[in-house]
Amino acid sequence: MRSGAAIATLLGGAFFAVMLGAAAPSAGDRALYTPDERAAIMAHSPLGPPPADPTDAVADNPRAAALGQKLFFDGGLSVNGAISCATCHQPQRAFTDGRALAKGLAVGTRNAPTLLGAAENHWFFWDGRADSLWSQVPYVIENPREFGSDRLHVAHALYEDPSLRRAYEQVFGPMPPLAESARFPAHGRPEDDETAPAARAWGAMTAVDRDAVDRVFANVGKAIEAYERKLTGGPSPFDRYVEGLKTGDRAKLAMLSPAAKRGLKLFVGAGHCDLCHSGPDFSDGEFHNIGLPVPPGEDKDTGRAAGIAELRADSFNGIGRFSDDPSAAKDKLAYLPSPQSQLGAFKTPSLRNVALTAPYMHDGRFKTLRDVLQFYAQGAAASQGRLVGAREETLALVPHFTASQISDLTAFLEQLDSAPPPPALTRATGP
Ligand code: HEC
Ligand code: HEC
Structure with a gap:
């Protein structure tokens, strides 16, 4: 025979179990x-x-980020003065453009990804043809459907704007003497078609001057990366x-x-x-x-099959001469899969x-x-x-x-x- 106390304990236990059952989902x-x-x-x-990027020495430099932010919204880097990064990466649309295929000077072939958290990536673009945020930028600027611009135009745009030039020189040191127009034409870039006017202008420059312009071009990317690294968003x-x-x-x-x-x-x-x-x-x-x-x-x-070939050929990749720490990118580029498998x-x-x-x-x-x-x-x-x-x-x-x-x-x-x-x-x- 059960005592009253035992029954009370049993009932209490059952009651407690019911309470636990009800509380369990919310209790974790x-x-x-x-x-x-x-x-x-x-x-x-x-x-x-985001992980550190040793290939960009100014990746976490606040002055570089402030310059990068200006450049991000600046149409002056594009060939017609009207297209900036923010044309396709609009802050009010979570840094996308809402379109299926992005449109700069012309409609492209791919969708514009968000830049929120982009610095978390190891590879950039849908096909991974860039291995850092900074080396992503030259692709956009010289893409005929996006900025349609070239590296000499970009170097001049910074040089000729006193506030941009000051901001640049505070972070990266003196710009090359771009006012010497015999040495630095208004437009120029390497191109597969060496008879194209921009390619001819580029080819006529000295190797040293070309290198100086390439360095400005890489630095523009490095400043923009410093800005992009701040686009993290909260929890x-x-x-x-x-x-x-x-x-x-x-x-x-x-x-x-x-x-x-x-x-x-x-x-x-x-x-x-x-x-x-x-x-x-x-x-x-x-x-x-x-x-x-x-x-x-x-x-x-x-x-990715084509992306691997482009990445290897890219003079701005992490093991190239504009990288601030080629040894940091060595392994990443050494173990790429075969393009055919991708x-x-x-x-x-x-x-x-x-x-x-x-x-x-x-x-x-x-x-x-x-x-x-x-x-x-x-x-x-x-x-x-x-x-x-x-x-x-x-x-x-x-x-x-x-x-x-x-x-x-x-x-x-x-x-x-x-x-x-x-x-x-x-x-x-x-x-
Ligand atoms: C014409 C529209 C357009 C403009 C202008 C543009 N982008 Fe993009 N962006 C895209 C598209 C489309 C992609 C994806 C392209 C691809 O994967 O081939 C992309 C990819 C990227 C990526 C790679 C993100 C990832 O997750 O892999 C970054 C970073 C980026 N853009 C930054 C920039 C910056 C910085 C600028 C200005 C210098 C810029 N974009 C200008 C359309 C644009
Ligand atoms: C085998 C790897 C793999 C698996 C498994 C996978 N995904 Fe994906 N997912 C991808 C890749 C790669 C893409 C981009 C493909 C492309 O654009 O060509 C993608 C694209 C997406 C996108 C579009 C995102 C954008 O910004 O365009 C969403 C959403 C998504 N996946 C959700 C899911 C969900 C939910 C599941 C589970 C049911 C899933 N995925 C399973 C690899 C995968």
């Missing part, structure tokens, strides 16, 4: 995730500061939620809706998204062929701020996140038609999501937006 959302999923979630947050609702998982803070645990939590569980678990979208940046920093068919009538884009591979984009950066993929083919997820959900069936190279086999692990799973994943991806950078960093003149 423990019941929601397996231990593996929980560990995988923790690996996505927080996002630390996202997802990061707050992870803090909640660690501390049990109820307000933080409530940062994600039940649908977003289900989406997160899929993302790190059964969905296998973090095979590629891994780490705090939601990118492994590498290149994959996810089997996007080439749209009818469009040229094939070989992605046909149709593109860089895994970060998914931070992804809800703000539509449209999606290297060619902006998908308007919404739902469209992207429908593509993944169709599996190999979505990769029928003309492919470049072969779809990676790991993608077979991604399941055929149901409509409600797609909604859950979308709800999760919408929680990765960071607070925007401070206004002092999003206008032409800096702090």
